[in-house]
Amino acid sequence: MPRTPLELFDVDHLLTEEEVAMRDTVRSFLEAKVRPHLADWYESATIPVRELAPALGELGVLGMHLEGYGCAGTSATAYGLACLELEAADSGLRSLVSVQGSLAMFAIRRWGSEEQRETWLPRMAAGEAIGCFGLTEPDFGSDPAGMRTRAVRDGDGWVLDGTKMWITNGSVADIAVVWAQTEEGIRGFVVPTDTPGFSAPEIKKKMSLRASVTSELVLEGVRLPAAAAFPEVRGLTGPLSCLNEARFGIVFGALGAARDCLDTALAYAGQRDIFDRPLSSYQLTQAKLADMSLELGKGMLLALHLGRLKDAGALRPEQVSLGKLNSVREAIAIARECRTILGAAGITLEYPVMRHANNLESVLTYEGTSEVHQLVIGRALTGEAAFR
Template sequence: MTERSPVAHSHGTAQAPLPAASDLYALDSTFSEEERMVRDTVRKFVRERVMPIIGEHFEAGTFPRELIPEMAELGLLGMHLDGYGCAGLSAVCYGLACQELEAGDSGIRSFVSVQGSLAMFPIFAFGSEEQKQRWLPPMARGEVIGCFGLTEPDIGSDAANMRTTARRDGASYILNGTKMWITNGGIADLAVVWARTEDGVRGFLVERGTPGFTTSNIHRKLSLRASVTSELHFEDCRIPAENMLPNVRGMRGPLSCLNEARFGIAWGTVGAARSCYEAALDYAKTREQFQQPIARFQLVQQKLVIMATELVKAQLLALQLGRLKDQGTLHPVQISVAKRNNVREALHTAREARSILGANGITLEYPISRHMNNLESVFTYEGTDDIHTLIIGQAITGESAFS
């Protein structure tokens, strides 16, 4: 009796071909034509325009501003919003775009996320019609860059206790305080700033050039180097009362914006994980040690199998998240589950991939360490891993660890 291959079919029936190594569950076949078109268009943009320059920008600590008009031309800015010059695409389309952008670099995806989900979304959801008409079309065209001011130097996760204040003074508000770790802050033309008022937490639109409003960029970063990260400073900054977002009060406003951004992160980190996995797989097939490719070694295969499995799980989480959002049945806790898992596993994937490349893995010739460093920030922002753990814990136990 001959020994059968461990992969032989037990019933002798025809075996279906295995999908691509980065799509083992054949999710590509579940996407609509429009979804695949969006994904492939953004993937082509990243391959042709982002990848040739992103390593140099990361090393120099600069953001490739020259790409903004191209991203706007592709309809990526506010792409999940309807009207006002926005593309009005589905949540899954938006997620797939985030996935491909972050396969290039977290800084590129962060720019698009902040512009669309943290700056344009609150205007779209909570702004007056006049505010929408004035700001959303030029933001969609990339002519006005936005940022989102919530986090403060001494106030991170406990954002409800922010110290930035806005005091009513006639037909104006006087804004005082500091916001920190603000993506796009140094290049933003418009800041969406959350502040405490006598009426609770409110959102304000603050234009660059307003007296009392200044920004300073944060340097010497080891993560998200190809992204602008800044402090926003407000010192007796007088803004017109009509610059307040009229249709939201309290923490529901900023938290709903964060959920929009977290949705994009849950998808985007799938792209970063895939990039690391594919680089490690290709390397393992060509790198030889002991007169054979290292892909033949059991420990290397084990690492690749773990990466492939976690990639499939992250892809499935992100896809179901998008389907739920498009159906209008998405709950914020489901976003926390996906954000927490997908960032965590993308970071683990980057570390395992780096180990397969050995010393080569620490260079910018390969994307892995760049992704690994970026993911350290993604692990923390828009809700730390710990905070999302406690959000999920509260949901399943009914007990709050926050009070």
């Protein structure tokens, strides 16, 4: 009897009933409400964020792993499984949820004042308010410490000037978490996007993450009250803690894209006749499917292990790097190999494989490039930092 790759690994045996229920609920929602539209959204480079956000809030996935303020408070593993299902639909959709919950909401929950939490988190959890996260700059991606955006004290408040780049949700956000240089070091600010001097032009002509809003943030003399600043955190501790949250979701999410590609290739190979036999009956095809299934299953076992460590409060940043590096590297290889099984049909939007492959090119880069994660792992192994 044919089995899917993750059935072959008996992955469900490692999950709790609650985790399976959460995964299946998210999968059912996506099948009914999202998947029928993905090819059109990707082709037109649009996504109805304002319509999707309340539905995702009702589903309970926005900030789902956070405690209180309208958040579901699920386990980290349950959140990872939700990310897997979201990215099995499209990386852009997982990015929307990840930026909302693991970057903007996590930053406010972890580092914000009680006033900031009460003002924004319930609305963001419900999808009534959309957030973005401004750290990366045009010349400072892997080296955020060099950022040029500055916040200067002005009386009782602050004035922000600078530019951020490659910001998911930026053009549709109600609130931006912006990190800036100050005389006290790097600090975070909660910036309502209707503040004078703030603009967020959308980045067009993308070949990847087309079903996602990607923007530039421009801050020109943006005046904020003192209460807009995160009260305690200084330096890169704040933004890097948020990036670790987002990277954890990618550990699972990228595997979702790989699973969708592999499921598609399996179905296609079983239906496509070549020389009067199913494509799936040929040794070369089975070798490809076996190798890809092995890598997907190994990646899933690592992701679940990291999820259990995170739930136990024992997950270290370099372990997140292990997961992110492995999941994305294997996912993009699986997507490319699956395209070969589909042949010419694989380049069309009738099938999701090329869409996933293109999206994964972005996932390979953001939340830390593969090279950065290799150096993080190298530092953990040798005790030597090779970043400079």
